[in-house]
Amino acid sequence: xxxxxxxxxxxxxxxxxxxxxxxxxxxxxxxxxxxxxxxxxxxxxxxxxxxxxxxxxxxxxxxxxxxxxxxxxxxxxxxxxxxxxxxxxxxxxxxxxxxxxxxxxxxxxxxxxxxxxxxxxxxxxxxxxxxxxxxxxx
Amino acid sequence: xxxxxxxxxxxxxxxxxxxxxxxxxxxxxxxxxxxxxxxxxxxxxxxxxxxxxxxxxxxxxxxxxxxxxxxxxxxxxxxxxxxxxxxxxxxxxxxxxxxxxxxxxxxxxxxxxxxxxxxxxxxxxxxxxxxxxxxxxxxxxxxxxxxxxxxxxxxxxxxxxxxxxxxxxxxxxxxxxxxxxxxxxxxxxxxxxxxxxxxxxxxxxxxxxxxxxxxxxxxxxxxxxxxxxxxxxxxxxxxxxxxxxxxxxxxxxxxxxxxxxxxxxxxxxxxxxxxxxxxxxxxxxxxxxxxxxxxxxxxxxxxxxxxxxxxxxxxxxxxxxxxxxxxxxxxxxxxxxxxxxxxxxxxxxxxxxxxxxxxxxxxxxxxxxxxxxxxxxxxxxxxxxxxxxxxxxxxxxxxxxxxxxxxxxxxxxxxxxxxxxxxxxxxxxxxxxxxxxxxxxxxxxxxxxxxxxxxxxxxxxxxxxxxxxxxxxxxxxxxxxxxxxxxxxxxxxxxxxxxxxxxxxxxxxxxxxxxxxxxxxxxxxxxxxxxxxxxxxxxxxxxxxxxxxxxxxxxxxxxxxxxxxxxxxxxxxxxxxxxxxxxx
Numbered sequence: 222x223x224x225x226x227x228x229x230x231x232x233x234x235x236x237x238x239x240x241x242x243x244x245x246x247x248x249x250x251x252x253x254x255x256x257x258x259x260x261x262x263x264x265x266x267x268x269x270x271x272x273x274x275x276x277x278x279x280x281x282x283x284x285x286x287x288x289x290x291x292x293x294x295x296x297x298x299x300x301x302x303x304x305x306x307x308x309x310x311x312x313x314x315x316x317x318x319x320x321x322x323x324x325x326x327x328x329x330x331x332x333x334x335x336x337x338x339x340x341x342x343x344x345x346x347x348x349x350x351x352x353x354x355x356x357x358x359x
Numbered sequence: 360x361x362x363x364x365x366x367x368x369x370x371x372x373x374x375x376x377x378x379x380x381x382x383x384x385x386x387x388x389x390x391x392x393x394x395x396x397x398x399x400x401x402x403x404x405x406x407x408x409x410x411x412x413x414x415x416x417x418x419x420x421x422x423x424x425x426x427x428x429x430x431x432x433x434x435x436x437x438x439x440x441x442x443x444x445x446x447x448x449x450x451x452x453x454x455x456x457x458x459x460x461x462x463x464x465x466x467x468x469x470x471x472x473x474x475x476x477x478x479x480x481x482x483x484x485x486x487x488x489x490x491x492x493x494x495x496x497x498x499x500x501x502x503x504x505x506x507x508x509x510x511x512x513x514x515x516x517x518x519x520x521x522x523x524x525x526x527x528x529x530x531x532x533x534x535x536x537x538x539x540x541x542x543x544x545x546x547x548x549x550x551x552x553x554x555x556x557x558x559x560x561x562x563x564x565x566x567x568x569x570x571x572x573x574x575x576x577x578x579x580x581x582x583x584x585x586x587x588x589x590x591x592x593x594x595x596x597x598x599x600x601x602x603x604x605x606x607x608x609x610x611x612x613x614x615x616x617x618x619x620x621x622x623x624x625x626x627x628x629x630x631x632x633x634x635x636x637x638x639x640x641x642x643x644x645x646x647x648x649x650x651x652x653x654x655x656x657x658x659x660x661x662x663x664x665x666x667x668x669x670x671x672x673x674x675x676x677x678x679x680x681x682x683x684x685x686x687x688x689x690x691x692x693x694x695x696x697x698x699x700x701x702x703x704x705x706x707x708x709x710x711x712x713x714x715x716x717x718x719x720x721x722x723x724x725x726x727x728x729x730x731x732x733x734x735x736x737x738x739x740x741x742x743x744x745x746x747x748x749x750x751x752x753x754x755x756x757x758x759x760x761x762x763x764x765x766x767x768x769x770x771x772x773x774x775x776x777x778x779x780x781x782x783x784x785x786x787x788x789x790x791x792x793x794x795x796x797x798x799x800x801x802x803x804x805x806x807x808x809x810x811x812x813x814x815x816x817x818x819x820x821x822x823x824x825x826x827x828x829x830x831x832x833x834x835x836x837x838x839x840x841x842x843x844x845x846x847x848x849x850x851x852x853x854x855x856x857x858x859x860x861x862x863x864x865x866x867x868x869x870x871x872x873x874x875x876x877x878x879x880x881x882x883x884x885x886x887x888x889x890x891x892x893x894x895x896x897x898x899x900x901x902x903x904x905x906x907x908x909x910x911x912x913x914x915x916x917x918x919x920x921x922x923x924x925x926x927x928x929x930x931x932x933x934x935x936x937x938x939x940x941x942x943x
Contacts, residue, residue: 232655235647236459236517244582247575249429251463251567253517259517261908262647263507265658298500311516324567325484339774343590343652 224228224256227348229268232268234258242332250336255321255330256338264326270346271295273332275320281311281331290331300331319349360389361877366425368468369401372481375415375473376911378486384468392878393424393467395450396853396865396892398439402448404472410900412443412549413531413556415474419646422468423458424855425876427650428570428713430582431589432860433672434458434648437852442548444533444715445790447903448896449548450811454648455540457616458855460520464566475558477838480523482513483564483891493560493756500526503541515565523561524551525710527758531555532769534715534792535758538707542656542678543648546712547813564695572875578865581871585863587794590652594862598655599645603681604634613824614921615798618689618783619744620721624797628694632684641696643676646930655680655859662699677704685795686717691724692744705751707760715771718792719757724771726781736764762900766777773911783914788812789905797916799823799923801837804934808841810896815858817845830873834934842941846889853892876895897942 242305243254275297282290282298289304290311307327312320321330336349343352360366367385372378387397398420419440426433431912436457440888442449461469464483471481475490478497482489491512502525509521522540523730528535528551535551538542545551554560572578589595597605605814607629610616614624630636641659648656658676665671677700687702688694707715726732727742734741738761742749753765760766767775776785786793788803788813796802804923805819816818819841826832832840847866848858854873856864864872866882873880880888897905916926 233645233647234656235652236649237652240428240431243569246569247572247578247736248572249572249578251428251459252569257517263510265644267644298610322508325569325811327427341586341652344654 222334222349223275224332224336225348225350226270226272226346228346229270230267231344232258232270232346233344234268238338238347241338242296245337252308252323252325255332257317259310263298271319275334280314284310284314297334298331301329301331339346360564363571366393367469368466369468369673370466372473373473374559377490381669388467392853392894394422394853394855395849396439398422398437398467399892399895401468401470402520403438403899406441406910412441412553415470417441417553418741419471420463423462424853425823425878426854426856427458427462428877430872431586432651433856433909434651434852435857436461437855438545438550439552443552443892444549447900448811449550449904451545451547452549452852453539453545454693454857455543456520456649459649460564460566463518463568465568478560480509480561484515484566496560497529497915502538502710509561509563511517513563516520518567519565521561521563525708527709527711527874528552530557530759532758533771534709534712536710536712536745548811551710553613563721573877574875577656578875586914588863595653598859599653601634602655602657604637604679605780606681607684608630608633615796615922616689616818617795617797619692620690621786621915622727622920624692624921625714626689632688632694632699633866637679637696645788658869659700661697675704679703681884682795683713686714690717690721691750693747699748702750705754709760712795715792716754718786719768719772722755722781725784728845728914731780732764732844735764738762789910796820797919798924799827799921800930803916804932805841809936810893817841827884827925834930835937838934838938846886846894849889849892850885910935
């Protein structure tokens with residue numbers, strides 16, 4: 222399955238999804254979130270919701286100098302944390318800013334398409350969908 | 360509290376020396392949780408007795424709580440200061456991203472003192488405070504432009520809060536506010552004027568840290584319970600559907616809505632500005648504070664044509680809610696939505712408390728009607744009920760005063776009425792302009808006795824509507840209920856949850872939630888702490904000269920019909936006398 226933004230126009234900016242994503246680790250706060258909600262140039266214009274699109278040929282993995290980001294079958298990447306040196310090239314390579322950064326560990330946090338955030342969006346902005354090939358990434 | 364929790368880190372900033380340092384204040388947070396409780400202690404520590412609110416030593420304090428960043432609806436920041444408007448306790452709460460940003464930046468509280476010699480704004484992130492030159496932002500007529508510049512110059516998109524003042528704050532109108540995230544405000548009691556006195560145009564703060572909990576499994580389970588209540592419970596429904604404006608219709612029909620400076624308590628013209636009609640015809644978008652799924656913030660879009668070009672329009676987003684429809688609507692005789700939205704917009708631009716401004720405009724109108732002031736006092740103009748275009752001019756001219764009279768108005772209705780007369784219809788309580796609840800004697804005793812003279816201190820209006828309307832309570836019983844509720848609300852504002860969530864966050868739940876952040880306090884203990892915080896606030900108020908016996912009540916409240924029929928001088932006096940004995 223693949224995380225998708227169903228309708229960003231319905232986003233109210235509560236950021237419950239961001240807190241949910243970070244809470245997967247069991248703790249509170251935002252350090253581990255890999256979904257982003259920010260205003261689209263001022264709150265009155267609504268919000269931009271940033272999720273990893275799990276690219277088939279992911280630019281973030283292409284630039285990783287240590288092989289810490291491993292492309293997955295059907296798209297997306299997995300992070301092998303022990304190989305990551307925290308250079309940040311992956312973050313720069315993602316032009317939609319979907320490679321998020323854990324500042325405490327100084328390493329990227331990568332969406333695993335688990336859909337936990339979807340459960341905490343009260344306005345149906347997010348959804349988990351089968352990708353074009355019907356591949357279930359989980 | 361948990362050993363490594365950054366909640367106890369207090370950031371001290373000196374604007375004179377452009378220096379800052381962090382001090383661990385576990386002593387305060389373990390005793391008073393955070394938010395209001397901790398901010399009160401910091402105020403007592405940092406504010407020299409009897410000081411001018413605009414003196415450079417006069418502190419600005421922001422505090423968040425243990426639940427901030429951990430549980431939904433914990434979205435409020437408590438600001439505390441010596442109020443330039445009342446001369447005693449200044450306390451104001453705002454949501455937006457303010458609380459999350461402060462907590463995620465790694466602080467539980469911020470203390471700002473000193474005075475800059477040039478306009479500045481503060482940029483706080485990654486453990487650093489940068490003092491940025493804001494000379495170019497000073498004097499802009501629309502405060503939102505300054506915010507836009509800060510937004511474009513600073514990082515942390517999606518994780519930051521942007522505080523800023525408008526022209527009224529720069530000119531130190533004593534009811535100037537601080538706006539955060541365009542539509543939320545540290546509204547009441549003049550924090551914006553303190554910012555202005557320090558040449559502090561704004562603050563940008565951001566961060567993204569982790570908060571450890573004691574039990575991960577229990578944390579997730581309790582989170583889900585609260586989240587479910589926030590999104591599914593009928594307790595929150597009115598806030599996320601029609602919003603607070605839903606009360607306009609009901610208060611109007613029960614004769615509790617101030618109209619034309621409370622000469623009346625209902626109007627037949629209410630139709631177009633009820634919450635239901637505003638939603639149907641004008642609501643364009645709903646937005647939320649960070650970490651609150653309720654999304655109670657209602658934005659209308661105001662579409663206006665330019666006079667000189669038939670195919671040229673401007674579309675302005677304007678936030679409305681109950682208090683704005685009352686203060687800038689019915690209180691000044693405006694019940695036409697476009698006129699109302701235009702008046703709200705200018706109030707946002709100059710950056711003043713909407714309730715105070717509305718009450719002042721209403722008092723001015725009545726003063727003019729009674730020939731107690733002249734056109735020259737108003738800058739060569741007349742004023743009549745409902746004239747939005749002229750009210751817009753008055754808002755500008757009070758924020759940047761053009762006459763001696765309007766300069767007096769920039770100090771509030773109590774100050775101006777002491778000079779120009781009209782005290783009997785100057786609708787202030789403890790020098791703070793009234794909110795939109797002419798519900799009965801409990802509401803008024805609530806405004807008078809509340810630590811910051813706000814309707815949110817103790818919800819007296821609720822006692823009127825739920826109890827006094829049906830049964831008799833003695834003034835003493837009412838005061839006891841007010842004090843009891845105020846103790847509970849001190850806890851809510853110390854863990855820093857929104858008062859709209861008070862139906863969810865009962866003390867038992869608070870006890871369970873803070874336990875996961877390392878606070879082991881049962882309901883009784885919390886109640887005791889709440890009482891203590893309330894007493895601490897009164898300690899500050901009394902220190903700064905507040906006395907119950909000095910409170911003045913405008914005669915108007917006894918003259919206008921209310922839902923209970925019980926607003927009498929005797930009731931109010933008995934209530935105040937009883938409270939005075941309790942406090943002394």
